[in-house]
Amino acid sequence: MPKIARMFIKAGMLFFAGAMLLAVFISLQGVFPSWPFAAGLIPVFWHLLFVGWITQIIIGVSIWMFPRQSREAPRGNLALARASFYLLNTGLVLRAVAEPWQTQADFFSWILAASALLQWAGGLCYVLMIWPRVRGKKKRIRRSSRSTSSSKSQTG
Amino acid sequence: MHKASVWLIRTSLTYFMIGITLGMLMLLQKAFPFDAGIWQTLPVHAELLLFGWVLQLVLGVGYWMLPRKIEGPERGWPAGIWWIYGMFNGGILINLLAIAMGRAGMEGTPVGRLMQLAAILLFIALHWRRVVSYRSREA
Numbered sequence: 001m002p003k004i005a006r007m008f009i010k011a012g013m014l015f016f017a018g019a020m021l022l023a024v025f026i027s028l029q030g031v032f033p034s035w036p037f038a039a040g041l042i043p044v045f046w047h048l049l050f051v052g053w054i055t056q057i058i059i060g061v062s063i064w065m066f067p068r069q070s071r072e073a074p075r076g077n078l079a080l081a082r083a084s085f086y087l088l089n090t091g092l093v094l095r096a097v098a099e100p101w102q103t104q105a106d107f108f109s110w111i112l113a114a115s116a117l118l119q120w121a122g123g124l125c126y127v128l129m130i131w132p133r134v135r136g137k138k139k140r141i142r143r144s145s146r147s148t149s150s151s152k153s154q155t156g
Numbered sequence: 157m158h159k160a161s162v163w164l165i166r167t168s169l170t171y172f173m174i175g176i177t178l179g180m181l182m183l184l185q186k187a188f189p190f191d192a193g194i195w196q197t198l199p200v201h202a203e204l205l206l207f208g209w210v211l212q213l214v215l216g217v218g219y220w221m222l223p224r225k226i227e228g229p230e231r232g233w234p235a236g237i238w239w240i241y242g243m244f245n246g247g248i249l250i251n252l253l254a255i256a257m258g259r260a261g262m263e264g265t266p267v268g269r270l271m272q273l274a275a276i277l278l279f280i281a282l283h284w285r286r287v288v289s290y291r292s293r294e295a
Binding site: 050054055058062065066067095099102109110112113115116117119120123124127130131134135136137 | 157158159162165166169172173176177179180181183184186187188205206209210213217221
């Protein structure tokens with residue numbers, strides 16, 4: 001398993017734990033009705049679960065298991081994968097920090113806006129990276145046979 | 157990767173991009189309000205990312221990666237997966253259309269959800285016997 005896939009999966013696990021921790025906090029609203037940030041925590045909980053855990057697990061496993069792109073770059077553009085990792089995770093952490101406090105100060109609105117753009121850019125980097133690896137067998141066979149025949153013709 | 161899996165996964169990646177774009181717009185609206193109408197796309201955001209992205213990607217990867225059959229067509233009834241693709245995405249599109257027309261919310265429409273249910277039941281029927289081990293000693 002390549003390092004970047006391990007990074008995505010481990011970060012996913014941490015977000016899973018973080019999401020469940022938040023779920024505990026949110027449930028405390030029943031015990032402490034005056035808990036001020038519970039409303040802001042609910043969307044954070046869902047996004048830690050769906051973006052932080054499920055999406056990152058999907059990304060990590062797809063980078064690891066999807067068909068190889070080429071002999072030269074079997075996993076495709078890993079710089080894009082790394083960019084996706086840092087953008088997505090930074091964006092998500094900023095969101096988790098800013099969203100519950102957003103109504104308290106303008107500063108948090110800026111952080112929230114930055115988190116929106118960072119997460120979107122992270123998603124885009126992933127799609128650009130994985131798209132060429134989502135392809136059928138025939139295409140790969142054709143390409144590899146073409147490269148074999150061209151190398152044969154070069155050597156011959 | 158099988159051609160049907162390519163279609164399912166690429167469709168899911170397309171829904172993912174549209175879904176996160178709506179998510180980004182909603183979060184920007186939350187930070188610096190510019191058009192409150194953007195909140196009406198929340199059910200679209202949820203439908204695209206839950207059904208369009210996550211579930212559809214799982215269907216595509218499952219069809220590709222589960223053990224293939226030894227006898228007969230290696231992935232079972234060949235047309236089955238295209239019915240799954242059509243019904244599942246048809247269901248998504250019907251739900252999106254209903255949400256756009258203001259006739260449904262997060263819950264979707266009965267027709268859309270029934271089409272998705274039919275797709276999932278067909279997926280289960282098609283894959284049930286592919287969830288096997290061909291190693292006789294494996295527990």
